[in-house]
Amino acid sequence: MQETLFYLRVGHLLTYSMSDSNTTDFINPSTFxxxxxxxxxxxxxxxxxPFCTMYVIAVLGNSTILFMVKTEPSLHGPMYxxxxxxxxxDLGLSTSMLPKMLSIFWFNSKEISFSAxxxxxxxxxCFSVIESGILVAMALDRYVAICHPLRYSTILTNPVVAKIGMTMVLRGGMLTLPYPFLARQWQYCRTNIIPQPYCAHIAVVNLACDDTRISSYYGIFVLFSVTGLDLNFIAMSYTQILRAICSLPTKDARIKTFRTCSSHLFATxxxxxxxxxxxxxNRFGQNVPMHFHVLISNxxxxxxxxxxPIIYGVRTKQIRGRLLQLFTHSGA
Known part of the structure; x- marks a missing residue:
C-alpha cells in the first residue's frame, strides 16, 4: 500500500511504499x-x-550575524x-538534523531511540514553523518602515518586538506539540526502518499499523493554517509596500526604498x-528515483x-559595512 501525505517544510509530498522495506515481527520497537x-x-x-559544508557555513554565518548585531549599537533595531x-x-533547525545525519554518513550510526x-x-x-512566523514578522517590519516611516519607532518598540517574537515561538511550539504525542500512541508492528536520514513526522507515522488519518489530517491543517496564512500575510504586506514604493516621486527613491526590503524578499x-x-x-515526478527525492529534500x-546569513551579509549595507570593518581590523 502506498501513501502520499503532506507536511510543512519537511512537508514536501513524501511517497513511501511499505513493501520497499524489510519487515519484522515486533510491536513498538525501542529503536528506529x-x-x-x-x-x-x-x-x-x-x-x-556538501552537507557538512552547508552546516559549517550555516553555523559560522548565523553566529557572525548574532555577534555583529550584539556588538554594533547601530544594529540595535527591530529589523535586526x-x-x-x-x-x-536557522541554527536550531540545522542542528536538529545535521549532527545525526553526518553520524550516519561517517560512522554508519543508523540507530536512533524511539524517544530521541x-x-x-x-x-x-517546530523550528520550521517558527522560521515561517519570523519571516511574517520581518514582512511586518518592512511594511511599517516603508508605509508608516514616521511611526516606525513608536509602533515597533522593543516590547512589541519581543512580544511578536514570543508569539511566533509559542505558535511553533504549540502547533507541532501534537506530532510526537500522536506518533507515540500508534502501534508499530511492521518495520522500524525509516528511509531518510532524520525523523520526519510523516516518515514515522507511515510505519504505524494503526489508522493514522488523524495525524495526516492534522499535518494538512498545519500546512494550510501556517504556510497558507503566512504566505497570504507576506503577500498582502508586499502589495502595500509596492504601492508605497510606486507612489514615490523619483526612480532613485523607489530603488533605494526597495533595496531596504530586498534582503527579506530574497530570504522569503x-x-x-x-x-x-x-x-x-513529488506530485508529478513519480518516475524519479526515491533517493533523488530524499537527497533534494534534505x-x-x-x-x-x-x-x-549570506543574503543579509551581501544585501544589507549596515551588516556588510560592519563585516568589512571586522575583516579590516583583523587583517591589520
Missing amino acids: ILLGIPGLEAAHVWISI YFLCMLTVT CLTQMYFIH LACYIPGLFISLM MYLMMPPMLN
Missing part, C-alpha cells in the same frame, strides 16, 4: 533505523561533503532583532520557492540556514 539516502549508501561519505530571531531559528526520534521530529518541525523566496518545486516534483532543508 535511519537509512540515510536509500540506494546511495556506498556514496554516503561523498554525499556528506527579527534577523537575530531568524538566525537562532520523536524529540528530533518535534524540533525539526529561498524559504518557500524550493518547497514549492519539491512538492511539484538539501532544501539546509538551504535557508545557509543562505540567510
Whole structure:
C-alpha cells in the first residue's frame, strides 16, 4: 500500500511504499533505523561533503550575524532583532538534523531511540514553523518602515518586538506539540526502518499499523493554517509596500526604498520557492528515483540556514559595512 501525505517544510509530498522495506515481527520497537539516502549508501561519505559544508557555513554565518548585531549599537533595531530571531531559528533547525545525519554518513550510526526520534521530529518541525512566523514578522517590519516611516519607532518598540517574537515561538511550539504525542500512541508492528536520514513526522507515522488519518489530517491543517496564512500575510504586506514604493516621486527613491526590503524578499523566496518545486516534483515526478527525492529534500532543508546569513551579509549595507570593518581590523 502506498501513501502520499503532506507536511510543512519537511512537508514536501513524501511517497513511501511499505513493501520497499524489510519487515519484522515486533510491536513498538525501542529503536528506529535511519537509512540515510536509500540506494546511495556506498556514496554516503561523498554525499556528506556538501552537507557538512552547508552546516559549517550555516553555523559560522548565523553566529557572525548574532555577534555583529550584539556588538554594533547601530544594529540595535527591530529589523535586526527579527534577523537575530531568524538566525537562532536557522541554527536550531540545522542542528536538529545535521549532527545525526553526518553520524550516519561517517560512522554508519543508523540507530536512533524511539524517544530521541520523536524529540528530533518535534524540533525539526517546530523550528520550521517558527522560521515561517519570523519571516511574517520581518514582512511586518518592512511594511511599517516603508508605509508608516514616521511611526516606525513608536509602533515597533522593543516590547512589541519581543512580544511578536514570543508569539511566533509559542505558535511553533504549540502547533507541532501534537506530532510526537500522536506518533507515540500508534502501534508499530511492521518495520522500524525509516528511509531518510532524520525523523520526519510523516516518515514515522507511515510505519504505524494503526489508522493514522488523524495525524495526516492534522499535518494538512498545519500546512494550510501556517504556510497558507503566512504566505497570504507576506503577500498582502508586499502589495502595500509596492504601492508605497510606486507612489514615490523619483526612480532613485523607489530603488533605494526597495533595496531596504530586498534582503527579506530574497530570504522569503529561498524559504518557500524550493518547497514549492519539491512538492511539484513529488506530485508529478513519480518516475524519479526515491533517493533523488530524499537527497533534494534534505538539501532544501539546509538551504535557508545557509543562505540567510549570506543574503543579509551581501544585501544589507549596515551588516556588510560592519563585516568589512571586522575583516579590516583583523587583517591589520
